[in-house]
Amino acid sequence: xxxxxxxxxxxxxxxxxxxxxxxxxxxxxxxxxxxxxxxxxxxxxxxxxxxxxxxxxxxxxxxxxxxxxxxxxxxxxxxxxxxxxxxxxxxxxxxxxxxxxxxxxxxxxxxxxxxxxxxxxxxxxxxxxxxxxxxxxxxxxxxxxxxxxxxxxxxxxxxxxxxxxxxxxxxxxxxxxxxxxxxxxxxxxxxxxxxxxxxxxxxxxxxxxxxxxxxxxxxxxxxxxxxxxxxxxxxxxxxxxxxxxxxxxxxxxxxxxxxxxxxxxxxxxxxxxxxxxxxxxxxxxxxxxxxxxxxxxxxxxxxxxxxxxxxxxxxxxxxxxxxxxxxxxxxxxxxxxxxxxxxxxxxxxxxxxxxxxxxxxxxxxxxxxxxxxxxxxxxxxxxxxxxxxxxxxxxxxxxxxxxxxxxxxxxxxxxxx
Amino acid sequence: xxxxxxxxxxxxxxxxxxxxxxxxxxxxxxxxxxxxxxxxxxxxxxxxxxxxxxxxxxxxxxxxxxxxxxxxxxxxxxxxxxxxxxxxxxxxxxxxxxxxxxxxxxxxxxxxxxxxxxxxxxxxxxxxxxxxxxxxxxxxxxxxxxxxxxxxxxxxxxxxxxxxxxxxxxxxxxxxxxxxxxxxxxxxxxxxxxxxxxxxxxxxxxxxxxxxxxxxxxxxxxxxxxxxxxxxxxxxxxxxxxxxxxxxxxxxxxxxxxxxxxxxxxxxxxxxxxxxxxxxxxxxxxxxxxxxxxxxxxxxxxxxxxxxxxxxxxxxxxxxxxxxxxxxxxxx
Numbered sequence: 001x002x003x004x005x006x007x008x009x010x011x012x013x014x015x016x017x018x019x020x021x022x023x024x025x026x027x028x029x030x031x032x033x034x035x036x037x038x039x040x041x042x043x044x045x046x047x048x049x050x051x052x053x054x055x056x057x058x059x060x061x062x063x064x065x066x067x068x069x070x071x072x073x074x075x076x077x078x079x080x081x082x083x084x085x086x087x088x089x090x091x092x093x094x095x096x097x098x099x100x101x102x103x104x105x106x107x108x109x110x111x112x113x114x115x116x117x118x119x120x121x122x123x124x125x126x127x128x129x130x131x132x133x134x135x136x137x138x139x140x141x142x143x144x145x146x147x148x149x150x151x152x153x154x155x156x157x158x159x160x161x162x163x164x165x166x167x168x169x170x171x172x173x174x175x176x177x178x179x180x181x182x183x184x185x186x187x188x189x190x191x192x193x194x195x196x197x198x199x200x201x202x203x204x205x206x207x208x209x210x211x212x213x214x215x216x217x218x219x220x221x222x223x224x225x226x227x228x229x230x231x232x233x234x235x236x237x238x239x240x241x242x243x244x245x246x247x248x249x250x251x252x253x254x255x256x257x258x259x260x261x262x263x264x265x266x267x268x269x270x271x272x273x274x275x276x277x278x279x280x281x282x283x284x285x286x287x288x289x290x291x292x293x294x295x296x297x298x299x300x301x302x303x304x305x306x307x308x309x310x311x312x313x314x315x316x317x318x319x320x321x322x323x324x325x326x327x328x329x330x331x332x333x334x335x336x337x338x339x340x341x342x343x344x345x346x347x348x349x350x351x352x353x354x355x356x357x358x359x360x361x362x363x364x365x366x367x368x369x370x371x372x373x374x375x376x377x378x379x380x381x382x383x384x385x386x387x388x389x390x391x392x393x394x395x396x397x398x399x400x401x402x403x404x405x406x407x408x409x410x411x412x413x414x415x416x417x
Numbered sequence: 418x419x420x421x422x423x424x425x426x427x428x429x430x431x432x433x434x435x436x437x438x439x440x441x442x443x444x445x446x447x448x449x450x451x452x453x454x455x456x457x458x459x460x461x462x463x464x465x466x467x468x469x470x471x472x473x474x475x476x477x478x479x480x481x482x483x484x485x486x487x488x489x490x491x492x493x494x495x496x497x498x499x500x501x502x503x504x505x506x507x508x509x510x511x512x513x514x515x516x517x518x519x520x521x522x523x524x525x526x527x528x529x530x531x532x533x534x535x536x537x538x539x540x541x542x543x544x545x546x547x548x549x550x551x552x553x554x555x556x557x558x559x560x561x562x563x564x565x566x567x568x569x570x571x572x573x574x575x576x577x578x579x580x581x582x583x584x585x586x587x588x589x590x591x592x593x594x595x596x597x598x599x600x601x602x603x604x605x606x607x608x609x610x611x612x613x614x615x616x617x618x619x620x621x622x623x624x625x626x627x628x629x630x631x632x633x634x635x636x637x638x639x640x641x642x643x644x645x646x647x648x649x650x651x652x653x654x655x656x657x658x659x660x661x662x663x664x665x666x667x668x669x670x671x672x673x674x675x676x677x678x679x680x681x682x683x684x685x686x687x688x689x690x691x692x693x694x695x696x697x698x699x700x701x702x703x704x705x706x707x708x709x710x711x712x713x714x715x716x717x718x719x720x721x722x723x724x725x726x727x728x729x730x731x732x733x734x735x736x737x738x739x740x741x742x743x744x745x746x747x748x749x
Contacts, residue, residue: 020571023523121566247477311519314473318513319533319584320505333523 019120030410037406040399047396051217052097055080058178058211062157066172067164075157076176083149087183088367090222090281091215096142104134156184180208182215182368191382200388203373204380212368213388219369220396223285223354224347231289232343235296236332242297243304244327250301257294265291269353273362281364284357288350295346296339303335337411344404348397355393419446420489420624421470421592427483428462428469430695437695439465441648442484447592452618452625454639454656456632456671460692462648463628464514467596469494470626471505488592507537510585514597516578520569526553526580527565530587537588552583556613575606582610586617592624599634611638632675636660641727644668647692647703654728662741664722664730666708669744702733710734 021029032038050057061079066072079085080095111130115123158179164171185206192202200209242253269287276283307313308331316330357363358371365372370389377385409415428440440462447453455463468474470486470493486493488509493501513519521529530549534540540548546565553561556579569577578598585593595614599607615638618625627639635642635656642659644652644667652665663669670688690707693699699706705715714733722730736744 020567022568309475311513311515312521314468315511315513315519315581315584316521317473318471318505318511320502320507320536322502330521334521 022120027410030416031406034406034409036402037409040402040406043395043399044403047217047399048221050214051221052094052101054214054218055095055098055176057176058180058182058208058214059176060156060158060179060181060184061085062173062175062179064172064174065157068169068171075155078150078152081145081150082152084151084154085181088281089146090218090367092145093142093222094218096138096145100138100141104137108134178208178211178214180211182207182212183366191380194384200384201382203376203382203385209373209384209388212373213370213392215368216370216373216389216392217396219281219367220351220354220393223281223288223369224351224396224400227285227288227292227350227354228343228346230285231293232296232339232346234289235293236300236336236339238293239297239300240304240327240332240335243301244308244323244331246305246308253297253301257297260291260294263291266353266356269357270360270362273357279362279364281367281369284354284364285350288353292346292350296342299338299342300332300335303338304331307331307334341404341408341411344400344407348400348404351393351396351400355389419448420451421447421626422487423466423470423484424487425484426466426469426486426494427481428465428474428479429482430478431480432478434696438698439479439648439695440469441698443643443645443648443650444484445643445650445653447624447626449591449624450618450622451641452615452627452639454635454642455626455628455645456630456635456642457645457651458630458692460694461645463630463645464596465648466645467511467594467626467628470594471509471511472501473511503537506533506585506590507588508590509592509594510588510590512578512581512585512593512595512598514600516574516581516601519581520577522569525566525568526572527567530565530580530584533584534587548587549583552587553580555617556580556583556586557609558583575602575610578602578606578610579613582613582617586621586623589621590623592626593618594626594628596628597630598627599629599631607634614638632671644671647698648695649703650729650731651704652728652730652732654724655726658726658728662724662728662738663744664724664728664735664741665704665732666710666734666736667704669736669741673744702731 055076059076059079061075063074063076064072065075080099081092083092086092086095108130111126115126118126157173158175161171161173185202187206189198189202190204190206192198192206194201198208198210200213202208203212238253242250268291272287272290273279273284304327313326313331316326321330354363354369355371355374358369359375359378361375363369363371363375370393373385373389377383377389423446424444426440426443427438430437430439443462443466445453445455455466457463465474465479469481470488472481472493474481481494484494488504493504496504520526524532527546527549530552531542531545534545534548535542538545538548550561550565553565558564558576558579564572564576569580572580578601582598593614598614599610602610611634614625614627617623627634629635639656641655642653643650644659644665646667652659652663652668654662654664659668660672663672667688670686673686674688676685688707693703693706701716702708702711702719705711708715712734717733719731719733722732722735724730
């Protein structure tokens with residue numbers, strides 16, 4: 001690099017440093033100053049990574065498999081998108097994250113690194129573009145995997161291994177630290193206490209509890225995030241319309257909200273759930289969303305009522321914007337702060353509701369959710385089955401609530417540090 | 418044909434207290450390149466008149482119940498909304514009273530100006546940014562290329578008002594409605610902003626509707642003046658004529674109430690009472706409960722006196738030429 005180049009690079013760096021912070025940067029700066037919230041955020045990031053990389057930790061498919069007859073293969077890799085092995089779309093989604101997500105995050109990280117020293121106007125479009133491309137690739141591959149499900153014949157490798165050993169054939173295999181399936185138990189090893197092979201023991205069907213617990217992270221996080229995303233989106237749109245138009249529309253929407261609030265939600269959830277045969281985890285999310293949308297709707301409505309007659313809204317009209325644009329692009333970004341806080345707490349609540357439903361036997365019985373494990377603990381009386389998922393729920397909900405508090409404080413200009 | 422002809426505009430508010438005639442039969446015209454001042458006390462319908470022109474009145478409770486707003490021959494009062502949107506911001510722009518709240522806090526000022534340009538002009542993003550930079554430079558924002566990426570909270574009130582003006586003028590409108598553009602600013606900035614509007618008006622041959630309650634501003638920048646009182650026009654004249662020969666007792670009162678350097682320390686004249694709320698506007702002449710010249714005749718709607726050259730007064734007992742001469746003489 002010539003010295004002139006170095007100078008201009010330095011100048012650009014200086015310009016980037018002198019930039020005024022955006023609102024997002026101010027809030028993020030405030031958030032990072034709160035240690036507990038930051039620690040909880042890292043905890044949640046850890047949980048998310050755990051959920052994504054679950055098969056690396058626990059799977060009964062060997063990473064590497066070699067027999068004289070079959071040659072070399074990686075059953076683990078092919079099992080990731082195998083509909084016969086991972087029956088649930090949630091698992092397929094996280095496995096896509098594991099493979100495609102990891103793959104696309106590398107170029108995105110590279111773009112971020114390269115644009116670090118640019119001024120915002122150059123930096124932002126590039127980063128946005130990188131994220132857009134990565135997301136598109138990810139969603140397309142997830143869609144393709146879902147649309148064309150791969151199905152492999154069922155093979156239980158540890159069993160084959162035993163047979164091979166009995167027959168005295170040579171073979172090579174490398175397993176994950178927990179070489180168990182979350183679904184298929186070993187009926188010879190039911191109700192085992194904690195040991196080195198099974199850190200938390202096994203349940204009444206001979207399934208490793210720790211494996212199920214780790215897979216449960218996927219379910220809980222998905223239920224929390226998706227249910228909340230669903231009802232926050234719906235509630236925000238409804239609240240925005242009510243608050244913006246006011247009058248009769250507002251009146252009608254408010255009455256509907258009041259009716260929904262009046263119904264004791266847990267009983268409604270349980271009743272509705274009991275009517276659905278073959279409940280899947282997605283039914284659970286929709287049911288949770290159906291009763292919870294009222295609170296973001298009310299928050300957004302209140303913000304809209306406050307803001308709809310502010311000058312910048314009149315100014316937006318005077319510029320000639322359409323109403324849809326005024327609602328969603330002018331007012332809504334200003335109304336989202338309280339919704340963001342409510343959403344963070346909402347994730348914790350949704351996880352609790354799902355656990356409650358599963359515990360009461362109204363969840364999706366095919367997935368290893370924490371409530372499901374608790375329920376097994378209740379019926380079998382194995383104490384690890386009660387304590388372990390209980391602690392997992394406690395930890396996740398606490399982390400989410402601490403993050404929620406951090407977000408709330410960071411958004412509150414009176415609590416600036 | 419004038420650029421804008423407001424004819425018997427009636428904007429009423431429908432509230433729990435009944436139908437409030439905030440603007441009740443206001444008529445005036447604005448020509449190309451002309452500055453028309455709308456003056457009056459607070460609550461006399463100035464802003465409602467201005468907002469009615471682009472139908473920016475919150476609806477409900479407000480509604481234009483009568484009259485026509487002809488802009489280049491088209492009636493804005495009955496125009497379908499999708500056509501009106503093409504007039505808004507493109508042919509008619511508005512500058513609001515409060516620069517502090519008129520910009521959206523979540524977008525940079527550049528984004529806001531550019532969006533307006535992109536909406537109405539066939540340009541791409543880079544060209545829009547260039548236009549925005551030019552406009553910011555024209556309105557005297559220092560360092561436009563860094564300021565353009567600033568957020569509204571990083572600017573002072575005067576700067577924000579300049580940004581508002583840049584935004585309003587970026588599409589080169591034919592008419593600018595400035596609703597007390599300087600009220601929230603301090604005096605030095607006020608003068609700069611008015612000078613800026615005048616300059617841009619000259620280059621674009623733009624009509625300006627300047628709403629103010631500051632007669633100093635009127636004297637300085639307006640060609641013609643419309644004096645509003647309680648939702649009706651009291652008097653309209655050229656600015657020079659109005660100051661030379663105030664004929665409506667209300668106008669006379671307003672002029673008398675100006676601080677006067679000729680008599681320092683003297684007690685200032687005031688018009689007794691307040692503008693009544695629209696719930697109880699008096700019958701007949703709406704000024705009759707505060708007017709020193711009121712008689713029983715004033716219980717009926719006042720007649721029009723046309724003094725020629727566009728000087729019109731609606732009053733039963735207008736000031737005579739000698740009286741107004743005495744008044745403006747004393748004033749000078």
